[in-house]
């Protein structure tokens with residue numbers, strides 16, 4: 177059984193202002209295996225976030241079935257941790273209290289919350305900053321808090337929506353390396369949305385290329401280049417050419433169709 181099974185997913189948004197329906201996802205079928213690091217790659221507006229939100233349970237598909245761990249997704253759950261582009265932290269809470277927030281909601285005592293959160297503070301490299309507030313930390317550090325918060329509930333699946341898009345180039349590279357290290361250590365399943373071919377190839381062992389609206393799966397490419405990946409190696413560049421040619425074919429198809 178795959179960790180995530182998407183069966184004939186269709187999503188139509190109704191655009192009330194213009195009085196029409198918008199077909200956003202068109203018959204998405206995809207199996208994501210346990211421990212996969214899948215990157216959803218596609219142009220702006222192709223429905224990557226919508227698909228992630230359907231897996232997260234924030235959004236309902238118009239038709240089709242979404243299964244996580246064999247169970248139909250109907251709402252958000254602690255089996256799925258979500259990391260957004262902005263970490264959406266509570267500004268009045270320290271890093272450790274943000275990370276342990278879900279435990280507080282579950283009534284876990286403070287000493288136990290902090291004990292459990294420290295493991296994740298260490299994992300994301302924030303020891304020494306656990307009592308800092310979001311305003312006292314950089315964007316990258318706040319994103320680390322967001323990742324630690326998502327990991328704390330020990331979800332089987334981590335869903336990430338362009339989590340490094342707002343970071344500078346150097347911090348982005350560091351965070352990508354750290355995320356791969358965390359994934360290797362914890363062996364979780366990650367679905368990562370990006371529109372960067374390089375980012376998808378640095379991170380993923382499967383790259384799912386989506387078409388422009390309505391979003392369909394153009395191709396799911398397995399990419400098992402050993403890590404750490406050398407982005408200047410011939411193998412990396414071969415894969416990049418292949419992905420870029422898939423994207424170009426798609427643009428040509430659209431240009432001819434219009």
Ligand SMILES: Nc1ncnc2c1ncn2[C@@H]1O[C@H](COP(=O)(O)OP(=O)(O)OP(=O)(O)O)[C@@H](O)[C@H]1O
Pocket residue numbers: 189190191198200218219220221222223224225226227371389
């Ligand atoms: N709640 C909503 N109501 C109506 N339309 C929506 C809603 N959410 C998304 N859409 C539309 O669905 C389409 C896909 O949006 P989505 O955010 O999933 O794309 P994306 O591929 O993640 O884009 P980006 O890379 O720019 O974030 C867009 O045309 C968007 O306007």
